[in-house]
Amino acid sequence: MKIVMIGTGYVGLVSGACFADFGHDVACVDKDAGKVEALLAGRIPIFEPGLDELVANNVAAGRLSFTLDIASAVPAADAVFIAVGTPSRRGDGHADLSYVYAAAKEMAPHLQPGAVVVTKSTVPVGTGDEVERIIREARPELAFSVASNPEFLREGAAIEDFKRPDRIVVGIDDEHARSVLQEVYRPLVRNESPLLVMARRAAELTKYAANAFLATKISFINEIADLCEKVGADVQDVARGIGMDSRIGPRFLMAGPGYGGSCFPKDTLALLKTSHDYEAPLRIVEAVTLANDSRKRSMGRKVVQALGGATHGKSAAILGLTFKADTDDMRDSPALAIVQALQDAGMKVRAYDPEGMEQAARLLDDITYCSDAYEAMEGASAAVIVTEWDAFRALDFARMGELLVDRILIDLRNLYDRADVERHGFRYVAVGR
Numbered sequence: 384m385k386i387v388m389i390g391t392g393y394v395g396l397v398s399g400a401c402f403a404d405f406g407h408d409v410a411c412v413d414k415d416a417g418k419v420e421a422l423l424a425g426r427i428p429i430f431e432p433g434l435d436e437l438v439a440n441n442v443a444a445g446r447l448s449f450t451l452d453i454a455s456a457v458p459a460a461d462a463v464f465i466a467v468g469t470p471s472r473r474g475d476g477h478a479d480l481s482y483v484y485a486a487a488k489e490m491a492p493h494l495q496p497g498a499v500v501v502t503k504s505t506v507p508v509g510t511g512d513e514v515e516r517i518i519r520e521a522r523p524e525l526a527f528s529v530a531s532n533p534e535f536l537r538e539g540a541a542i543e544d545f546k547r548p549d550r551i552v553v554g555i556d557d558e559h560a561r562s563v564l565q566e567v568y569r570p571l572v573r574n575e576s577p578l579l580v581m582a583r584r585a586a587e588l589t590k591y592a593a594n595a596f597l598a599t600k601i602s603f604i605n606e607i608a609d610l611c612e613k614v615g616a617d618v619q620d621v622a623r624g625i626g627m628d629s630r631i632g633p634r635f636l637m638a639g640p641g642y643g644g645s646c647f648p649k650d651t652l653a654l655l656k657t658s659h660d661y662e663a664p665l666r667i668v669e670a671v672t673l674a675n676d677s678r679k680r681s682m683g684r685k686v687v688q689a690l691g692g693a694t695h696g697k698s699a700a701i702l703g704l705t706f707k708a709d710t711d712d713m714r715d716s717p718a719l720a721i722v723q724a725l726q727d728a729g730m731k732v733r734a735y736d737p738e739g740m741e742q743a744a745r746l747l748d749d750i751t752y753c754s755d756a757y758e759a760m761e762g763a764s765a766a767v768i769v770t771e772w773d774a775f776r777a778l779d780f781a782r783m784g785e786l787l788v789d790r791i792l793i794d795l796r797n798l799y800d801r802a803d804v805e806r807h808g809f810r811y812v813a814v815g816r
């Protein structure tokens with residue numbers, strides 16, 4: 384199959400490279416000249432484990448190419464995927480669909496008869512209808528289909544998730560789109576990944592419902608963690624106790640500093656906007672977003688309280704800035720609110736993140752960036768683990784003792800055993816324990 388991927392970000396690049404690896408012929412299009420130039424020169428513009436090798440192998444095999452020119456790529460395509468960003472619209476929180484609609488307009492003059500346009504971006508219910516309208520307006524005579532194929536991959540494990548998904552969701556309103564998408568995903572279905580075919584609107588909503596449900600699990604366990612701290616229980620015991628119930632499941636029950644990233648915050652917000660537009664309130668999702676927003680800043684207060692409130696002029700060593708490990712993505716990371724809260728309390732911030740410092744530097748001011756965790760701890764009162772990078776799982780307590788002025792470890796990811804930390808003469812502050 385000939386596939387065109389419009390948008391070569393986290394989702395477009397991973398999906399394009401994986402489709403090529405299955406044997407399809409894939410052209411990735413992006414508007415960002417710097418990105419395309421880097422890819423043509425063999426450089427990967429994002430950090431995603433294994434992606435450099437996957438891209439290099441498929442480029443070498445002649446199945447994967449990159450271009451700025453949508454007009455040259457689209458005419459040959461059986462399926463054109465839209466994988467552009469859908470950030471929150473400034474001011475009102477609706478999903479900003481301007482990139483999706485621009486992509487539809489730009490591809491329309493070049494589509495061949497029978498082409499299937501597939502929205503992989505996360506988009507509100509009804510977006511497929513508008514994409515169809517835009518293309519039909521430009522090409523009234525053209526036979527084409529518009530389908531929805533939301534993506535569920537996680538940054539940091541994106542290739543594995545794409546190649547071994549729990550399920551593939553395909554939303555179609557005609558049989559031609561079904562047969563083309565079945566062909567696109569045939570290699571995965573042969574590997575026993577379930578392909579769920581449903582109506583286009585149901586597929587669009589499925590993605591938001593999935594993210595809202597996962598965000599709910601996170602906010603739920605975070606609130607239980609707060610209660611654990613008050614009643615003297617350990618949230619990790621409680622999480623294990625409920626997670627082994629197969630009706631609940633153990634994943635997304637790690638208490639921590641709140642969810643961030645490029646998906647959950649904007650997608651829960653966009654789902655709420657849809658629910659308002661259709662007068663079908665989602666009270667649970669409303670509560671989840673409120674709980675998560677206040678949680679991020681409250682983690683900053685937790686650090687201030689651990690220092691007894693006397694924070695002016697003191698430094699904190701922030702270990703980890705990205706919203707989770709194994710990515711360089713800083714979008715809506717809890718670190719942003721935590722660093723701001725510490726700076727508001729008069730603290731200086733020294734920080735280290737294995738992959739996220741370049742992106743963090745665009746979003747955060749007045750931080751001293753360090754080359755490792757120990758340099759960040761030099762002269763700091765406390766070390767604060769914000770992201771669960773492996774590099775922070777086995778810190779050298781002897782070295783930390785020489786560097787940390789107040790010998791405090793604040794572990795917002797519950798990576799350590801309290802008794803172990805305290806045995807080394809540190810004060811230990813965790814989440815919900």
Ligand SMILES: NC(=O)c1ccc[n+]([C@@H]2O[C@H](COP(=O)([O-])OP(=O)(O)OC[C@H]3O[C@@H](n4cnc5c(N)ncnc54)[C@H](O)[C@@H]3O)[C@@H](O)[C@H]2O)c1
Nearest residue numbers: 390391392393394413414415467468469482504505534538
């Ligand atoms: N990042 C994730 O983990 C993830 C997971 C599942 C779904 N999604 C969804 O997938 C979509 C893409 O997310 P992302 O993280 O890959 O975004 P991204 O910002 O990393 O990439 C989007 C790319 O699209 C390009 N672009 C925008 N308009 C274009 C146009 N008209 N023509 C060509 N290129 C264009 C941009 O230059 C950019 O490179 C979003 O809707 C997101 O919600 C993301």
